[in-house]
Amino acid sequence: MDPLILVALVIALALFFDFTNGFHDTANAMATPIATGAIKPKVAVALAAVLNLVGAFLSTEVAKTISGGLIREGEGGVQIGPELILAGLIGAIVWNLVTWLLGLPSSSSHALFGGLIGAAIVGAGFAVINGSVLVSKILIPAVLAPLTAGFVSYIATKIAYAVTRKRQRNGFKRGQVFTASLVSLAHGTNDAQKTMGVITLALIAAGFQTGSTGPEFWVIAACAFAIAAGTYSGGWRIIRTMGRGITEVEPAQGFSAEAATTATILASTHLGFALSTTQVASGGVIGTGLGRKGASVRWRTAGRIALGWLITIPAAGVVGAAAALLVGLGPGGIITAVVLAVLAITGIFLWSRRSRVDHRNLHQPEPGVFVRPKKKRKARR
Template identity: 55%
Template sequence: MMDNVAELLILTLVIITALAFDFTNGFHDTGNAMATSIATGALKPRTAVALSAVLNLVGAFLSVAVAATVAKGIVNLDGVSGDALLTIVFAGLVGGILWNVFTWLLGLPSSSSHALFGGLIGAALIALGTSGVVWGGVVAKILLPALLAPVVAGLVAAVGTWVVHRIVRGVPEKAQERGFRWGQVGSASLVSLAHGTNDAQKTMGVIFLALVAHGTVTADDHIPFWVIAACAVAIALGTYLGGWRVIRTLGKGLVEISSPQGMAAETSSAAIILTSSSLGLPLSTTHVATGSILGSGVGRPGAEVRWGVAGRMGVAWLITLPASGLVGAACWFLAHAVGGATGILVVFALLVAGCFAMWRRSRKEPVNPDNVNDEWDGGQPSLGDAVDEAMAVVTSIEAPARPDARPEAASPAVPAAV
């Protein structure tokens, strides 16, 4: 058994890492609410992310149903010692963060929720075997919503867009744009509020798991208020940072979107996310938002839908759970092999190094509020590009002191479009 000081150190690192995940969730998912409003000009980019941050903060206080699902419905707590559970939670968080930052680097709107769950499942499997995962909860509360959410969101948005265009077909296009931009502000705000009620809760659940492992609370206790407040602030700060690379892909890469489409997409997203939050389902807001945007393109006569971009995003969705699971399993193995607080510190150092390396590479082709609405040039990384990018990042972690040792031809720059 770890001594008290070491155990407290590990608990502190787990909580810090959980809040870091919440922060990445914020900037990775900003586009779910605000990409279409930014693309149509309904909101200026910086105004959009500031508004979204405030509403995410408020939404995080409205419900804890999803947090309870994460805390009690994914990892089997029966017979797991506090030391083992802390390491599992930590390794799962590292897997989720690294996948979030990597897909942000590529401008791919993958699911932060699935990155977190994949990391936790991978760490639990290698640590405890198949009995360490609540498989019924995984199927009912992760896999089925993942399959149904984008389809339902797309159908609702397609019907909504078609109805809207039928109603206003005699109205001049410029007048439509002016009127629906105000509607977009309201619908985008509702998505941001809904995002706070769903995604911030996931980190609350993870921190609650860590507190249970440490013995600070029991599995039947309520989530402490300080956990709710800390997670609300973390996701709001991440949202305010703005995940411009992902915002660009959602706003310009899938569909050339108009204000009526944007309002229909956002309204359908908000309705589905709020419904799932009330039922305690940890839904992927990325899947919902993407399905809604695609549906709005299908529902608008003559709209261009870039199915190639959508297909590459679909591949990223499919590999999110296994990829983050492998990282979570590897992190647990390394932390366990080194042992104790030292093992946790080693993995934490690798996490910091990996995130820094990916941030540094993103500076080669920055996407920011000034160029997020530039015309889409077709640039979108393929799976091969993603592998090349991952290898380049690993190389930069192994040899940070020799940036000149990486010739430009060895790894293609991330396209400006992401």
């Protein structure tokens, strides 16, 4: 297949992945302010989209981790070709959509890493993966980041409830607009870069860009607009899980969770850690559920989320590896892999229409989750 056509296919799939990343991760910033009523649902996704767009232009450290770190470079450049990157993207997209259908806040980032790793191992062997980068920049942050966010949000929640009176706590609703906006901005600085890194990796592998260089401006702009468009489309299934499925969130809790999430993401972005913003946000929500006296964490939902974290990299890796086997057959295999991916995407979308979730039915409980009804206040005589 002509290298230019192949790279164009990779770019198209990468931008579609970026779009799915946007709607998959809208919940990271906006689930808690929507749940507390601090921001209306449609306003929330619009605000998140704009700030994701801005954030994508602020840093490229994470993009360099992917384009010049995870996959080893040899004497001839990157050791995998654009066809394997395409296979990895198929693995990431399919797993992203499966978890979205289930309303499961899994990691888009880890889906991407898993897809790329699975495809690279099939196409070039285990040696092509830079183990030190995988461990230090991806796996260690995957464990530490949600624990850090959970601990910080736990402490912040304790402090918020200790230093304020009940009547003062509604003021945290206004604060949530600010902290949720910071999460969206931070998300743009981290997650959009992962797609930038994949496109840059494909350009280097195909010989259209020199090795060990960062993303071009047009790549940054395209990824920024793709993730913003995905964010604006909403991610209502996952917003419902994050906002109501883990714990009942009050404004002070939402403020604490968002502040902890922002601090963790920005610190990781500065260090070039390609962490999962979904894991960080989920950890923050769990931490704040533990921090408020009288609150309860729905551990069954938390367990489902944790299981998703554990299997995301291997599950996306299996799909990426299967796609790699197909693309290894030549142009016919590449076309077959893309057609099967399109059919899978279409099938998942059509299945989702059977139980549609949007801003109009967002506050209905997640299936299988019991929400304790609020006590009615007695009318004064």
